[in-house]
């Protein structure tokens with residue numbers, strides 16, 4: 001395995017590959033360090049193609065060895081062309097990355113698979129997390145697949161369907177009368193008391209790296225070429241920054257050529273601390289979330305400042321999307337592509353629309369929109385569109401209702 005250590009992103013202090021959440025000196029986040037020479041020697045397009053059709057084909061880019069037995073492995077989700085939506089928006093070429101095809105229908109299966117592999121290696125028996133919903137689903141299912149216990153902390157105000165989809169796997173759900181940020185603080189406090197594998201606390205450095213596989217797959221599925229831009233939703237900012245890092249690693253190892261894709265991020269207006277920081281040029285300031293995009297409702301985003309820097313350095317942008325445009329975008333995506341995404345990809349679509357409106361993206365661009373979560377988990381948001389034509393079982397009545405003369 002080419003990962004050799006963890007290193008503080010701020011003060012560069014090195015640490016062994018242990019379950020350490022933050023730097024003991026400065027509380028900065030820790031990133032895995034890889035032996036690039038070994039990666040150059042061992043990784044090629046051919047070696048990747050010879051791997052399994054899931055995230056573990058990129059194991060040499062990850063900080064934990066691939067599990068001997070890959071149960072319920074996520075990844076290698078479809079990348080599909082969306083010409084009707086591209087035309088509607090005025091984009092040259094548009095692709096959708098359908099992470100709805102993962103085992104629990106969101107990209108969180110990627111990050112949890114990597115963290116859980118480390119947890120199993122460490123002999124932990126309980127997987128845990130704080131979650132805005134999808135992560136809880138992924139932790140619960142992964143624990144079931146591996147024969148571990150699962151305990152998840154979620155805001156009590158989450159959409160009930162999402163919580164039901166977590167409980168079915170046998171996970172214990174702690175519904176906190178508070179925000180995601182309260183759940184996050186509680187999970188940090190509990191991690192000092194309990195020998196559980198908190199995937200986004202002690203194992204965060206491992207967990208976060210799982211999102212790089214989105215970038216690897218996009219490049220491989222585009223025939224080892226890079227798109228001009230990628231559009232993604234931002235909650236904590238982790239996935240957004242790791243997708244950028246993933247493209248950077250492919251370039252560094254010579255597996256692709258060209259320019260790093262521009263990264264465009266979206267947030268719901270009612271919880272847009274990262275978009276506000278991007279616009280104002282100041283540091284991210286915590287907010288109290290009030291958005292229907294609950295899966296990305298994080299008021300104090302751990303990787304917010306890095307997400308701002310990522311957007312800026314890559315030549316992209318971060319846009320706040322009006323709350324009343326989010327459900328409209330769920331319908332626009334569904335009606336022009338046949339893909340029912342949840343609020344997070346609808347927010348990304350809003351960011352893409354804003355980027356086109358501002359002239360940041362257009363007819364000459366090849367763009368990938370990450371569909372990170374499935375609308376079927378929260379159908380209540382579009383329930384007002386359900387307006388069937390009620391009829392008796394009578395063909396004549398149907399034709400009459402449709403205004404067809406016979």
Ligand SMILES: Cc1ncc(COP(=O)(O)O)c(C=O)c1O
Nearest residue numbers: 134235236237238239344372373
């Ligand atoms: C569907 C979906 N998309 C995007 C995100 C944002 O990910 P991150 O917190 O890494 O920014 C989340 C979770 O937070 C999510 O559930």
Ligand SMILES: [Zn+2]
Nearest residue numbers: 008011023026
């Ligand atoms: Zn440090």
